[in-house]
Amino acid sequence: MNKPNNQLVLSALGKDRPGIVDELSKAVFLLDCNISDSRMTVLGGEFAILLLVEGPWxxxxxxxxxxxxxxxxxxxxIIARQTSDAATSEDAMPYLVEVVSLDNPGIVHKLANFFSKRNINIVDLATSSYAAPHTGTSMFAVQMNIGIPAGTAISELRDEFLEFCDSINLDAVLEPYKKQL
Incomplete structure (x- = not known):
């Protein structure tokens, strides 16, 4: 399918039940449009979805x-918003951040603040809470893709980031993003 320039972002939230993705994707398909990107999850008892739909205006x-x-x-x-291709900075270097720690309030904010102060864009972020094997301790994991501005000294940034994480007791990794095959 040739990539149309016309794009619509759909965001939907509601009580979870089987068939929601089927019905939403059917509505898009019947109009000869394409879901080019999506995120779907169940949070508590609620279903949440983000769809990037492309097609004729x-x-x-x-x-x-x-x-x-x-x-x-x-x-x-459901909320809909017209959009266009993301303005990508060819000067930004894609990196992956993974963090694991005991579950404590404010972890996402502290990480976001660290990157924001350095003009580093968070492109994608996912978190989860889980019980640690054997002990049952409440754990928290964060995975994010970031865009580091060109010219940033990566070794200095990595050192600052790891020192920051150590200071708030986070186990972290900062490495180049590698697209999965």
Whole structure:
């Protein structure tokens, strides 16, 4: 499929149940549009989804007009926003950050603040809480993809980051992002 320039981001939230992804993807498919990127998860008892839909502008407009009906039929709150290709900085170097620690409030904020102060963009972020094997201790994991501005001394940044993580008792890794095959 040739990549159309017209894009729509759909965000939906509602009570989890089987069939939601089927119905949403069917609505997109029936309008000859394509889901080019997505994130879906269940948080507590709620289903959350983000979809980047591409297609002809008139079909995306039809999809937008179907939102009230989709909300009613699926029991979701849906928000749509037109968008365009992301402005990528060819000067940004993609890096992966992985952090594991005891579960404590404020970890995401502290990490976000560290990178924000250095003008480093967080491109993708996922977190999870889990019980440690054997002990059952409440643990917290963070994985994020970041864009480090060109010209940044990576070894200095890595040292600063690891020192920062040590100071708040986080086990962390900062390494070049490698696309999975």
């Amino acid at each position: 008139n079909q995306l407009a039809r999809l937008e007009s179907q939102i009230p009906e989709l909300e009613k039929n699926l029991g979701l709150t």
